[in-house]
Amino acid sequence: MVNKKVERLFAVIxxxxxxxxxxxxxxxxxxxxxxxxxxxxxxxxKVFSNNATVEHYQALIKAHIFNSLKNSLIISSITTIYVTFVASCCAYAIARLKFAGKNLLLAVVLATSMFPQMIVVGPIYNVFVKLGWTNSYFISLPYSMITLPVAIFILVTHFSKVPKEMEESASIDGASKMKTFIKIILPLALPGIFTSAIITFIGVWNEFLLSLTLNLLWLFYSKNKLYQA
Amino acid sequence: MSQKNSLKRAEARLGFIFILPSLILILSIIIYPLCYNIYLSFHKVALNPLKTPKFIGFSNYLTLFSDGEFLKSLMLTFLYVIITVATSTTVGLLVALLMNRKFKGRGIARSLVILPYVAPVISLVFVWQYMFNGIYGVVNYAAVDKLQLFNAAPAWFDHPVLSMALVILFDTWRVFPYSFMMILAALQAIDESLYEAAMIDGAGAWKQFWAITFPEILPVISSLVVLRAIWNFYKFDDVYLLTKQVPIMGVYLYQTAFSVYDFGLAAAITVALFIIVMTFVLFVRRKVNRI
Structure with a gap:
């Protein structure tokens, strides 16, 4: 009786x-x-309009929204692909290989994951101006600063969860570390790789400060487009 | 024996090759700009990028600490960080507790909750600006005309205190899903048998929370608080886009670097902020280690 009331209250909340x-x-x-x-x-x-219209969507198309969307999509995809690849290698080395300086490296990765892009945006802007890289797809390089540490971190947890026995039996069968990585670890950790790829993609897609400073030509990204409007 | 050694060396070499790309990226886009900032902070940087910066010692830092705007902005940032960290973590915790129970449509409810976190900031800001618009906004309509919470329509984007409240509200709404996801994952990892044992011992829901749930999720909460504090300390995008009345550190820094184009001073701000944050992190690490 009382329980039902609580349940109802809970549903309302x-x-x-x-x-x-x-x-x-x-x-x-x-x-x-x-x-x-x-x-x-x-x-x-009024909640619903009597004269509903799609004129705003038409205006979007006229303002070349697809070009901006295309750019956003290309940058996000490039960044996601290379960050996931680079982070997978690094995470595997951290999770499973033994070598000197590993703990130091992990500490650096963790520490850098705490630095927001605000800290580096000035110098990166300078470098980009000097190299003539503003308003170009090169922006995906600095995007790895906000995504790479997080991706490494997620992948390390997932790679460590793959049972060690699988790897050991592979090495008894004569597989090299490289082969074990590609044939055993990667397929088994696929859900983790997808998670980190999705998080990377969303992070780049939503990033604002770098795209604001490194693209002096507006009209470049869908998000800048919105800002301009 | 020698074969084992060579295997070990091969493993170390493979490890090195595997970390090399990440290392190059981190060095070139994080560590190098950081060092370059420290270098710039002691120089007067000319607008023309071809001119070499002039060494001026601590002059940028002196300018900074004698600037009332900087100190005001710093205080404002501390206030902003303390409040948003508290609200976003608390809301995240409450929602996670709520959603950890079984009910119909839980999957949909959980995915709806994270909507604000995955949508682009800039589009969310537009929605909020429209909703909080003084005359045509739906919020003022509800709060002033219907509920009569205010005597006059509040100007959300122009009044300093109200703008502060607005950016805090926005940030809470936008980032609590992150705390929610992390805490929910921790809640699901708690062993059910602990609760069964507590139930047999006659512990109520309140007692169960403080005796079992809270200690189990405490590590997650403390890391959430630290990360959120750091991230919000440098908060720029949503505050900058929402209002011009809340000059927190990120906004102040951006304006110095890209409106006034004083890169030397901006670098000095960055270094000062970096030192503040690192001190905070080291302090927290020591505290956490003691527990």
Whole structure:
């Protein structure tokens, strides 16, 4: 009896709470279909518009949104691919190989994962200006600073979870460390690799400060486009 | 024996080759700019990138610490960090506890919760600016016209205190899903039998939380607090985009470097901030190690 009441109260809290979280998303979606006069005007607070329109979406297409989206997509993909590759190698070395200076390296990776891009944006800007790399896809290089340490960190945890026995039996069968890595560790840690790739992709896709400073030509990225609007 | 040694050497060589790309990247895009910043902070940097910077000693640092704006900004940043870390971690913890129970539609609810964290900041800022707009915003409509919480429509983006409240609210809403995900993962890893034992001993929900749940998730919470504090200490994007009334450190730094184009001074700020954060990290590490 009491339990049922608690359950009901609990359900109400969750629904209310989700509404608050999701409300901005719903509101902006509804607004995007309203004509200009109803966005800023007496009827701005009506939930549904009587004269729903897709004119804003048409304006987006006219303003070359696809070009910006393409750039965002290319940069995010390039960064995701090379960061995942580089991070996998590094994480495997940290998780499974024995060599001098390993702990120091792990400490450096952990420490750098705490540095936000704010610290390095000035010097990177200088270097980019000197090399003439502004407004180019080279921006994916500095993006590895926000994504690489996190990717390494995630992959180390996943690689360490792969049972050691699998590796040992492979080495008894005569497989080299390299072969073990490619044939055993990578397939078994695939979910972890996907997780880190997704997190990398989202991180790059959403990054703002570097793309703001390293792209003096606006119109380059979808996110800058939004800022310009 | 010698074969074992050569195997070991081969392993070390492979390890070195494997870490080399990461090492080069970290050195060139993190460590090098960091050192370059330290170098620049002692120089007067000309606007023309071809001119060599002029050595001026500690002059940039003296300018910095005698600038009232900098000290004000520093205090504001501390306030911002303390409040947002507290709110985002608390909300994340509460939601994680809520969502750790079994109920219908839990999967959907969990994915909805992380929506603010995965959407691009800039688009979220636009939504908030529209929602908090003084005249046409839905928030003022609800708070002033319907609930009458305020006498006059509050100007969310122009009033210093209200803007501060707004950026704190925004940051909490945006980043609590991160705390939520981390804490939820820790909650799911707690051994069920601990609760069963507690139940047999007659411990209520409140007692169970403090005796079992809290100690189990404490490591996650402490690392969340440290990371969030560092990240928010350098917060730039959403505050810069939302309002011009909250000049926290990231905004102050950006304006010095890219509006005034004083890279020497900006480098000095970076170094000063870096020292503050490193001191904080070392202090926390020692505290945590003692526990």
């Amino acid at each position: 969750i629904v209310l709470y989700l509404l608050i979280i999701v409300f901005p998303f719903i509101w902006v979606a509804l607004t995007s279909f309203k004509p200009e006069s109803e966005i800023w005007g007496a009827s701005a607070l």
